[in-house]
Amino acid sequence: MAGRRSRAVTISDVASLAGVSIATASKALNGKDDVRAETRMRVLAAAEQLSFQPNALARGLLSGQTRTVGLLTSDSVGRFGIPVLLGAEDAFGAGEMAVMLCDARGDSIREQHHIRTLLSRRVDGLIVVGESTDPRPSISRDLPIPVVYAYAPSDCSDDVSFVPDDVDGAGLATRHLLAMGRRRIAHITGPLDYKAARDRAEGLRAALADAGLAQVGETLSGAWSQRWGRHAAEMLLMAEPEIDAVVCGSDQIAAGFIEAARERGRRVPDDVAVVGYDNWEVLSTETRPALTTVDMNLETLGRTAAQHLFAAIDGRATPGVHRMPCRLVIRDSTGPRSSQ
Amino acid sequence: MAGRRSRAVTISDVASLAGVSIATASKALNGKDDVRAETRMRVLAAAEQLSFQPNALARGLLSGQTRTVGLLTSDSVGRFGIPVLLGAEDAFGAGEMAVMLCDARGDSIREQHHIRTLLSRRVDGLIVVGESTDPRPSISRDLPIPVVYAYAPSDCSDDVSFVPDDVDGAGLATRHLLAMGRRRIAHITGPLDYKAARDRAEGLRAALADAGLAQVGETLSGAWSQRWGRHAAEMLLMAEPEIDAVVCGSDQIAAGFIEAARERGRRVPDDVAVVGYDNWEVLSTETRPALTTVDMNLETLGRTAAQHLFAAIDGRATPGVHRMPCRLVIRDSTGPRSSQ
DNA sequence: CCCGTTTCCGAAAACCTTTCAGAAGCAGCC
DNA sequence: GGCTGCTTCTGAAAGGTTTTCGGAAACGGG
Structure with a gap:
C-alpha cells in the first residue's frame, strides 16, 4: 500500500x-x-x-532478447498438457526465463491471435504442447523464432518435436507380462483414430511376435473411459475366457476392467494380470490391486523440450521427431500367480 | 526459416x-x-x-503498462489450481492481456524470486492461486502492483481474495438430501487440519440444525483418498447401520464409500444416498451410480479473480475475502428410494 | 616539458513507440 | 498585409538500459 x-x-x-x-x-x-x-x-x-x-523491458528493447518463451497449448490445458507444462516451467525457472501461457482451446483462429501477440511481445521462442500424440499443423513457417513441439509432434519433419514412445511403452508392458509367465494376452484400448491407441496396439503385437506369440482376440477399441473398460471386460471374459493378462490403453480402461473382472469372480492378478497406461496416480494407486502401468515421463518430456528450445534459441536446433522413452511402474496388478 | x-x-x-x-x-x-x-x-x-x-516492449516502456499479469501458483499447479488458472487465462485472453506463469512449488524462496523477476518485467498485477482454502501469507505488502488471491485467501484482510464457499456448498448437499427425504445423515471427510474439511463439516451441521436434526455419529476424518472412503464406509456401516445418507468431503472418498457399500450389499441410492465434493469428473461420472456432488465453480472463481484484478489495476480494488457460491450437480447417487 | 600508457569514468547513441509542441499551409477576417 | 484559427503533418523528447567511444587524470620515461 x-x-x-x-x-x-x-x-x-x-x-x-x-x-x-x-x-x-x-x-x-x-x-x-x-x-x-x-x-x-x-x-x-x-x-x-x-x-x-x-527494467526488463528496457533491457529487452535494447538487446532484442526478452528471456521469455511462449507456451502455447492447442487444446485446453488438459491431463497431458499439465505435466509437460510443469516440466517446461521447471526447466525455464532454473535459468532466468519466464513463461507466457496461452491457451488456444483448440481454435486455430485463437491460436493465430496468440502467436501474433507473443511475437509482438518479442518472445525468444515457443513451445507448442498438444493434447494427443497425433501430428498437428506446423506453425514454424515464417515465424522469426524457434518452435519446439511437445507431446503432439509437428507434421513438418524439419521441426523439432518430442513425443512419448508409445510403441516401446506398450512393449515394456508386454515384456513384463511375458516375464511374469503370462502367455494369453488381450488388448483393450481407446478410439483407433488416436495415434496413441494405434502405436500401443502395434507395440503389443510386436513384442508378442518377438516371443513367437499372437495377441488373444481382436483389439477392443472404444472410449478411453472406465465405463468402456467395464464393458469391454465383460465382452472379453465372455469371448476369451482363457486369457491370463490384458494390456489396457489407459488407466481408466484398466480400472474399469479390474472392477468388472472382480465382479465376475476373476481374481487380479491371480487369474488375469492387468497393465494400464498413463500412470494417472489417482486411478493407478487406488484400484484394488494397485495398477501396474506405463508412465510416459511427461514432466521429463516437457523439461527436455524446454532445454532443446534453449538450444534452438542459441542456434543449435535439433530437427526431427524425438521419441522419449516410457517407464513401467510395477504395482500389484501384475504380481505372480498365487501358487494355489 | x-x-x-x-x-x-x-x-x-x-x-x-x-x-x-x-x-x-x-x-x-x-x-x-x-x-x-x-x-x-x-x-x-x-x-x-x-x-x-x-513492439510491445517499447510500448510498455513508454506507457508503464505491460498488459501482462503474473500468475503465481504457490504449490505445484495441481488439481484445484488448474481450473482456476484456466478461468483466469480465459478472462485475460478476452482482453489483450497475457499471463506469465510461475510455479513456486511451495517454496517461499522460489516465490520471492519469482515475484522479483515478475516485478522486473513490470507486470501490471498478480494473481496468487493456492492449493488449499487455508489462508496463506500475504505478499501484497510493499508490492507496487495489485494482487488478487484465488482459492487460498490472503491472511491479511486488506487484500482481495476469492474462495469457494464451502460452508454453503455442504449446506446445498445437505438440503438436497433432506429434500429427498433422508434424515439420518453421516459425514466422512479428509484431514481436519484442512479448512475445507472444517468448513464442510460446519455447513452440514448447520443445515441439519436448521431442519431440527443432528448428524448421525461423529465426523469421520481421514485422508482425501478413495482408500479412506472404503475404510470409513466399513466402520460407519458397522457402527451406524441405520444411516440413509452420507455426505463425503471429496469425490474420492465418495467413490470409495460407494464401492465398499456396494460390496457390503448396501444399495446406492436405495439404502444410502451419497454426495461427493469437487465434481472431479473422472470420478464423479464413473462411479456406479454416478455421483451427486458439489462443484466449486473453480473456473468461474478464476475468471472472477482475474476480472477483479483488472479492476484493481484500474484503481478500483475490492478488498476482503469474497466467498463464491458452489453448485450442486445432481446425478444418480442421491436418487429417490425405489418404492419396493 | 612532451609523449605514451594505463585506469577509470562519462557522454551519447541505440532500441521503438507515443505524445507534445510546433510548423506549414490555407482560409477567413479586419 | 497582417492576424487568427483550423487542419494536417513533423521533429523531438521521453521512457530505462547497455555499449561504444572518447576524455580525463595520473604517472613514468625521455
Whole structure:
C-alpha cells in the first residue's frame, strides 16, 4: 500500500546515490571489468539499498532478447498438457526465463491471435504442447523464432518435436507380462483414430511376435473411459475366457476392467494380470490391486523440450521427431500367480 | 526459416513506405483523429503489407503498462489450481492481456524470486492461486502492483481474495438430501487440519440444525483418498447401520464409500444416498451410480479473480475475502428410494 | 616539458513507440 | 498585409538500459 504509486527505482537513482554516472553504474552492476573495485562496491551497495531491479523491458528493447518463451497449448490445458507444462516451467525457472501461457482451446483462429501477440511481445521462442500424440499443423513457417513441439509432434519433419514412445511403452508392458509367465494376452484400448491407441496396439503385437506369440482376440477399441473398460471386460471374459493378462490403453480402461473382472469372480492378478497406461496416480494407486502401468515421463518430456528450445534459441536446433522413452511402474496388478 | 535472422519490422519502416513521418504513422495506426483519411489509408496499407506488429516492449516502456499479469501458483499447479488458472487465462485472453506463469512449488524462496523477476518485467498485477482454502501469507505488502488471491485467501484482510464457499456448498448437499427425504445423515471427510474439511463439516451441521436434526455419529476424518472412503464406509456401516445418507468431503472418498457399500450389499441410492465434493469428473461420472456432488465453480472463481484484478489495476480494488457460491450437480447417487 | 600508457569514468547513441509542441499551409477576417 | 484559427503533418523528447567511444587524470620515461 505504502509506496504503491511511487515511481520505480531506475539505474540513474542508483548512479546518483553512488555518486557515479549511469554508465559506470551499469558496468558495475553487470560485472564489467572497467570499474575500480571500490567504486563497484559503492554502486552495489546503492543498488541494494534502493532494492533496484533493472527494467526488463528496457533491457529487452535494447538487446532484442526478452528471456521469455511462449507456451502455447492447442487444446485446453488438459491431463497431458499439465505435466509437460510443469516440466517446461521447471526447466525455464532454473535459468532466468519466464513463461507466457496461452491457451488456444483448440481454435486455430485463437491460436493465430496468440502467436501474433507473443511475437509482438518479442518472445525468444515457443513451445507448442498438444493434447494427443497425433501430428498437428506446423506453425514454424515464417515465424522469426524457434518452435519446439511437445507431446503432439509437428507434421513438418524439419521441426523439432518430442513425443512419448508409445510403441516401446506398450512393449515394456508386454515384456513384463511375458516375464511374469503370462502367455494369453488381450488388448483393450481407446478410439483407433488416436495415434496413441494405434502405436500401443502395434507395440503389443510386436513384442508378442518377438516371443513367437499372437495377441488373444481382436483389439477392443472404444472410449478411453472406465465405463468402456467395464464393458469391454465383460465382452472379453465372455469371448476369451482363457486369457491370463490384458494390456489396457489407459488407466481408466484398466480400472474399469479390474472392477468388472472382480465382479465376475476373476481374481487380479491371480487369474488375469492387468497393465494400464498413463500412470494417472489417482486411478493407478487406488484400484484394488494397485495398477501396474506405463508412465510416459511427461514432466521429463516437457523439461527436455524446454532445454532443446534453449538450444534452438542459441542456434543449435535439433530437427526431427524425438521419441522419449516410457517407464513401467510395477504395482500389484501384475504380481505372480498365487501358487494355489 | 526464410527470414529468421531478418530484423523485425518497425514503425519507421511503415512510415517510410507510406511516405510519412513516424509520428503520423503512429497516429494513423492508433486511430488518432489528427490525420487525413487518405493518409491513414496509405499507412494502414503499408503496415498490412509489411505485416507490422508494434513492439510491445517499447510500448510498455513508454506507457508503464505491460498488459501482462503474473500468475503465481504457490504449490505445484495441481488439481484445484488448474481450473482456476484456466478461468483466469480465459478472462485475460478476452482482453489483450497475457499471463506469465510461475510455479513456486511451495517454496517461499522460489516465490520471492519469482515475484522479483515478475516485478522486473513490470507486470501490471498478480494473481496468487493456492492449493488449499487455508489462508496463506500475504505478499501484497510493499508490492507496487495489485494482487488478487484465488482459492487460498490472503491472511491479511486488506487484500482481495476469492474462495469457494464451502460452508454453503455442504449446506446445498445437505438440503438436497433432506429434500429427498433422508434424515439420518453421516459425514466422512479428509484431514481436519484442512479448512475445507472444517468448513464442510460446519455447513452440514448447520443445515441439519436448521431442519431440527443432528448428524448421525461423529465426523469421520481421514485422508482425501478413495482408500479412506472404503475404510470409513466399513466402520460407519458397522457402527451406524441405520444411516440413509452420507455426505463425503471429496469425490474420492465418495467413490470409495460407494464401492465398499456396494460390496457390503448396501444399495446406492436405495439404502444410502451419497454426495461427493469437487465434481472431479473422472470420478464423479464413473462411479456406479454416478455421483451427486458439489462443484466449486473453480473456473468461474478464476475468471472472477482475474476480472477483479483488472479492476484493481484500474484503481478500483475490492478488498476482503469474497466467498463464491458452489453448485450442486445432481446425478444418480442421491436418487429417490425405489418404492419396493 | 612532451609523449605514451594505463585506469577509470562519462557522454551519447541505440532500441521503438507515443505524445507534445510546433510548423506549414490555407482560409477567413479586419 | 497582417492576424487568427483550423487542419494536417513533423521533429523531438521521453521512457530505462547497455555499449561504444572518447576524455580525463595520473604517472613514468625521455
